[in-house]
Amino acid sequence: MNSTVLTVKRTNGLTPMDTDLGLLPAKRGKRLWINPLQLVEMTHALAMAEWALQLSQKLRPTLLTPVRRGRKQVYRDSSIMIVALVQVAWWLGYEEVIDYFREHSEAAQAAGFPPGRVICASQYWERRRALGILPFWWLFVAMVWQLVRMAVIQGTDLIVDATIQRTWFHDDPDAGWSFPKPGKGSVFGYKVHTVVDRWSQLPVLFLITPANHQESTVAIRLLSLVAAIFPFSIQIVRADAGYFTMPIWNFIHSVLRASPIIDYNLRRRGKRFLATRFFLSQWHFHLGPRAIIERHFAWAKRYFGLEAARWRGLTAAYQHTALVYSVMLCVAIVAYRCQRRELAGSRTRVLALKTIA
Numbered sequence: 001m002n003s004t005v006l007t008v009k010r011t012n013g014l015t016p017m018d019t020d021l022g023l024l025p026a027k028r029g030k031r032l033w034i035n036p037l038q039l040v041e042m043t044h045a046l047a048m049a050e051w052a053l054q055l056s057q058k059l060r061p062t063l064l065t066p067v068r069r070g071r072k073q074v075y076r077d078s079s080i081m082i083v084a085l086v087q088v089a090w091w092l093g094y095e096e097v098i099d100y101f102r103e104h105s106e107a108a109q110a111a112g113f114p115p116g117r118v119i120c121a122s123q124y125w126e127r128r129r130a131l132g133i134l135p136f137w138w139l140f141v142a143m144v145w146q147l148v149r150m151a152v153i154q155g156t157d158l159i160v161d162a163t164i165q166r167t168w169f170h171d172d173p174d175a176g177w178s179f180p181k182p183g184k185g186s187v188f189g190y191k192v193h194t195v196v197d198r199w200s201q202l203p204v205l206f207l208i209t210p211a212n213h214q215e216s217t218v219a220i221r222l223l224s225l226v227a228a229i230f231p232f233s234i235q236i237v238r239a240d241a242g243y244f245t246m247p248i249w250n251f252i253h254s255v256l257r258a259s260p261i262i263d264y265n266l267r268r269r270g271k272r273f274l275a276t277r278f279f280l281s282q283w284h285f286h287l288g289p290r291a292i293i294e295r296h297f298a299w300a301k302r303y304f305g306l307e308a309a310r311w312r313g314l315t316a317a318y319q320h321t322a323l324v325y326s327v328m329l330c331v332a333i334v335a336y337r338c339q340r341r342e343l344a345g346s347r348t349r350v351l352a353l354k355t356i357a
Contacts, residue, residue: 014229016051016142019044021150026339033352034334036086036100037107042337043146043330045085046112049078052138060134075119079112080127081139083119086111088323089330089351091305094121133315136322141229143329144204148230152336152344155232157198159290160222160239162215163297165190165208165317167309174314176210187211189309190317193218195226196293198238201345202332203296203325204230208317215242220251227256234258238290263290303347304328 024042040046087097098121101108108118119127147153167175167189178187191213194206205226207218219239226232237252241263252260300306306324309317331351335344343349 014055014141016048016145018149019047019146021146021333021337023339024337031349032334032338032340032343034350035107035352036090037104037110039086039089039330039334039351040082040107040110043143043333045082045330046078046110048142048146049081049085049135049139052081052135052142053077055138056132056134074114074117075123075127076112077127077131077135080119080124080131081135082111083124084128084136084319084323085139085326085330088305088320089327089347091308094125098124128319129315131319133318133322136319136326140203140322140326140329141205143326143333144202144230146333147200147202147329147336150333150336152332153197153200153202153204155197155204155226155230155234157236157289158204158223158226158232158234158238159196159198159293160194160215160219160237160243161196161290161293161297162191162193162218163301163306164211165192165309165321166307167312169312172312174210174317176212178211190314191215192306192321193222194293194296195222196296198236198289198292200332201292201296202329203300206321206325208314208321216245216248219243219248223251223256236261239263240290261290299345300324300328 034042083097083101086092086100087094090097092100098118101111101113102118105116109115113119144153148155164178164187166187170188172188175189178189178191180186189211191209191211192206193209193215195204196202197204205222207222207225209218223237227234234256236259237256239248239260239262244262244264249260249262252258297306304324304327306321309320311317311320327347328345331347332344334350335341335346
């Protein structure tokens with residue numbers, strides 16, 4: 001296993017602080033089953049949340065809190081983010097996750113709560129909603145940086161695609177109907193545009209739009225953010241036929257200086273024409289790894305709750321997706337640090353089934 005921890009120079013101001021990502025004593029057995037306290041400590045989640053909040057404030061300044069009567073704010077925003085991370089990781093309700101931190105004082109202190117005090121469920125829900133999109137999105141980016149430093153995510157071979165995220169409420173004002181597909185029809189919800197690293201099979205970046213947005217309209221913006229935030233030497237970008245447009249092709253080839261491997265739909269010329277072309281088999285050989293992102297979406301929906309959308313609005317969609325992807329990255333960080341690389345994608349064998357473990 002590659003145990004190298006890289007030192008990345010901060011050239012764009014979008015790099016979190018260095019943390020201790022060294023290997024821990026190897027744990028044997030079929031499962032690791034860590035609890036929330038261990039997850040927060042092993043991934044340095046509180047420090048990453050603080051960095052995400054500071055960067056969000058710099059990129060989108062807000063007015064100072066007005067001086068007013070009454071009790072001052074006791075609980076930090078970073079603590080709210082840690083509670084949200086634990087809630088999504090263990091699929092807990094608002095009351096359940098608050099009860100857990102109240103019953104486990106060490107976990108509450110690791111999350112940044114004052115000694116003997118934990119936020120109530122109603123205040124936690126309001127504070128989390130008020131944080132908006134950027135803090136949670138940058139928390140996800142911070143977790144990606146952790147794996148970049150561990151040389152797990154290398155970013156030389158990227159895959160771009162999107163998946164539909166169903167909404168729980170059919171009156172969501174920010175959602176939209178997807179274009180109908182044969183045998184599936186339309187889906188009301190959002191579209192999660194994602195870039196996945198081929199070798200680690202982990203998400204690198206994502207953006208969300210209503211489900212009626214075509215994938216190619218977001219691809220250049222998404223790849224530009226990847227190139228701006230991370231120090232990747234991108235060599236290959238893979239995508240399906242929905243991304244075969246000249247602007248995307250030129251951007252990958254001329255701006256990223258990478259090789260675009262994008263599927264091209266030749267069905268209009270007939271299947272007989274396709275069968276007689278030798279290059280087609282070679283082209284499909286290079287397109288084979290693109291199926292990794294399909295498995296990634298299926299894994300994220302089934303085992304990490306990507307499609308468990310019991311919320312309303314684009315802000316909630318971003319928060320939920322950022323937390324789900326952050327949990328996937330946290331599981332990978334724990335697995336690699338515990339020298340159990342084969343568990344990097346297994347939530348059920350890394351996280352304890354019960355939070356009381």
